[in-house]
Amino acid sequence: MKLIIAIIRPERLQAVQDALQKTLDEGDNYRLTVASVDGHGRATGEIEYFRGQQVRTRMAQKTQITIGVNDAYVERAIDAILKAARGTEGGEIGDGKIFVLPLEQCVRIRTGERGGSAI
Amino acid sequence: MFDSLVGATTDTLSCVPITLAADAAAPLIDSGSTAWMLMSSAMVLLMVPGLALFYGGMVRRKNVLTTMLHSFVAMAIIGLQWVLIGYCLAFGTSWHGLIGWNPDYLAFNGISHTALYGDKHVPELVFAMFQGKFAIITPALIAGAVAERISFRAYVIFIVLWSTFVYCPLAHWVWASGGWLFEKGVLDFAGGTVVHIASGVSALALVLLVGNRRDYPDGAIMPNSLVLTLTGAGLLWFGWFGFNAGSAVAVETPVAGSTAVLAFTTTQTAAAAAALVWMLLEWNHTGKPTSLGVASGIVAGLVAITPAAGHVKPVWAIVIGAVGSVVCYFAVQLKARHRKDDSLDAFGVHGVGGMWGAIATGIFCFIPAAGLINGGGFRQIGLQLLGVGVTVAFAFVMTIIIGSIVKATVGLRVTDAQERDGLDITIHGERGYHL
Numbered sequence: 001m002k003l004i005i006a007i008i009r010p011e012r013l014q015a016v017q018d019a020l021q022k023t024l025d026e027g028d029n030y031r032l033t034v035a036s037v038d039g040h041g042r043a044t045g046e047i048e049y050f051r052g053q054q055v056r057t058r059m060a061q062k063t064q065i066t067i068g069v070n071d072a073y074v075e076r077a078i079d080a081i082l083k084a085a086r087g088t089e090g091g092e093i094g095d096g097k098i099f100v101l102p103l104e105q106c107v108r109i110r111t112g113e114r115g116g117s118a119i
Numbered sequence: 120m121f122d123s124l125v126g127a128t129t130d131t132l133s134c135v136p137i138t139l140a141a142d143a144a145a146p147l148i149d150s151g152s153t154a155w156m157l158m159s160s161a162m163v164l165l166m167v168p169g170l171a172l173f174y175g176g177m178v179r180r181k182n183v184l185t186t187m188l189h190s191f192v193a194m195a196i197i198g199l200q201w202v203l204i205g206y207c208l209a210f211g212t213s214w215h216g217l218i219g220w221n222p223d224y225l226a227f228n229g230i231s232h233t234a235l236y237g238d239k240h241v242p243e244l245v246f247a248m249f250q251g252k253f254a255i256i257t258p259a260l261i262a263g264a265v266a267e268r269i270s271f272r273a274y275v276i277f278i279v280l281w282s283t284f285v286y287c288p289l290a291h292w293v294w295a296s297g298g299w300l301f302e303k304g305v306l307d308f309a310g311g312t313v314v315h316i317a318s319g320v321s322a323l324a325l326v327l328l329v330g331n332r333r334d335y336p337d338g339a340i341m342p343n344s345l346v347l348t349l350t351g352a353g354l355l356w357f358g359w360f361g362f363n364a365g366s367a368v369a370v371e372t373p374v375a376g377s378t379a380v381l382a383f384t385t386t387q388t389a390a391a392a393a394a395l396v397w398m399l400l401e402w403n404h405t406g407k408p409t410s411l412g413v414a415s416g417i418v419a420g421l422v423a424i425t426p427a428a429g430h431v432k433p434v435w436a437i438v439i440g441a442v443g444s445v446v447c448y449f450a451v452q453l454k455a456r457h458r459k460d461d462s463l464d465a466f467g468v469h470g471v472g473g474m475w476g477a478i479a480t481g482i483f484c485f486i487p488a489a490g491l492i493n494g495g496g497f498r499q500i501g502l503q504l505l506g507v508g509v510t511v512a513f514a515f516v517m518t519i520i521i522g523s524i525v526k527a528t529v530g531l532r533v534t535d536a537q538e539r540d541g542l543d544i545t546i547h548g549e550r551g552y553h554l
Contacts, residue, residue, distance in 0.1 A: 009539075010181075011334065011338070011539055014334075014337075014338050014339050046544055046550075047548060048544070048548050048549055048550065049547075049548040049549060050549070057553075061181075061550075087536075087539060088536070
């Protein structure tokens with residue numbers, strides 16, 4: 001099991017969700033958690049103006065999605081996010097990043113199931 | 120004291136003003152009417168920030184400032200354009216019923232603050248200011264249709280041209296003494312044709328030129344705050360009392376009189392009926408009575424009653440408002456089928472609601488002309504249809520021409536990347552909300 005955390009452009013969220021959905025079997029549904037986050041990578045944030053003063057806000061507004069994935073689906077999920085999250089053909093700075101972490105355990109609260117079947 | 124002049128010949132005071140009038144040979148200011156016109160003018164202006172909130176709440180958070188600015192900048196631009204030339208074109212001496220012109224009106228330079236407007240016993244300046252607020256809100260209504268992708272530069276240029284070459288002639292035709300539709304007897308109490316049909320139809324024409332938003336119709340385009348939208352709808356309702364009841368200035372002396380009260384009453388009644396009907400329709404149709412539905416109903420009812428406000432009895436205002444909601448509701452649903460991204464439903468509500476209101480005026484009016492239900496036959500409906508047809512054709516064609524000129528020169532749209540990242544940060548260098 002892996003935990004995939006992806007930081008993407010807010011307006012790409014819908015496309016990423018659609019792409020993730022396509023990697024699944026018929027009738028299944030993706031489980032994911034979404035949060036609005038602020039941060040920056042190589043892009044240096046945004047320039048704003050406040051009362052005539054230029055202010056560089058280090059942070060840009062992004063969306064973070066978190067999904068737990070069984071090993072068989074990891075590469076498919078990464079591919080789906082990669083393609084759908086690019087702002088333009090070929091990609092550009094600010095498109096975001098994908099982190100893949102080992103996932104030690106997963107428990108479905110309702111049933112108490114553990115492991116891959118709980119994902 | 121002046122109030123005693125009107126309809127009170129038995130009043131013992133009536134001799135006093137007559138003597139005064141004979142002495143000075145100068146008409147008197149009616150302070151009550153002047154106060155009401157000042158108040159109405161301020162209330163109509165308040166509708167503009169109301170509209171900013173109404174529209175601003177419905178767009179995504181990355182575009183909230185640019186959308187609100189469309190309304191606010193109209194206050195700045197048309198607020199000036201009206202003083203410099205707009206009033207002159209709309210209400211100057213009529214040239215063949217087509218356009219006004221009176222050099223004294225340029226920059227209000229020749230309008231003395233003591234000069235009175237017509238026989239209304241209110242200063243001309245208050246009339247000019249009142250009308251100026253209508254000129255401000257009308258182009259701002261159009262902005263809702265092209266929200267989230269129109270270039271700010273293009274919008275600024277467009278509204279100057281549109282106000283000068285579409286709004287001013289239309290206002291002259293319909294409202295000015297000598298205007299050709301006015302002289303024919305077309306009724307438009309407070310702007311069903313001039314404001315709502317004109318802005319709604321122009322909105323549709325502009326959508327055709329600007330195109331849909333990049334995320335329409337496949338992306339999830341959700342409002343950033345319906346709280347703002349509801350607040351805006353409330354301010355619009357409040358301001359609309361000035362819009363409609365203040366428009367008694369066109370038909371009655373004293374202005375703050377029975378026609379103003381009639382318009383006030385019909386305005387309240389139609390808005391209430393429309394809000395209720397929209398809510399019930401939607402509740403029945405989708406199972407959910409939404410807050411945006413109630414807000415939309417309020418606006419649809421207010422739009423529908425606008426041309427009829429001082430011409431119909433309150434009971435018919437219920438019908439006008441209720442039917443207004445029904446036609447606007449279905450017009451908004453229809454949009455999904457045609458895939459024309461009139462983003463905030465400027466055409467669906469103002470265009471369609473305005474057309475219904477203008478025609479309904481011909482059905483239900485009892486003063487100054489008898490409509491269909493009051494024994495007047497189809498004559499007034501015919502006149503109203505003329506008003507609607509002329510306004511639709513003129514506004515559509517002129518907007519296509521003006522829009523095409525702006526498109527060919529500075530372009531109408533922002534770049535795809537600007538649209539993607541939001542107009543607030545890319546054009547204005549600001550965000551509406553931080554952490």
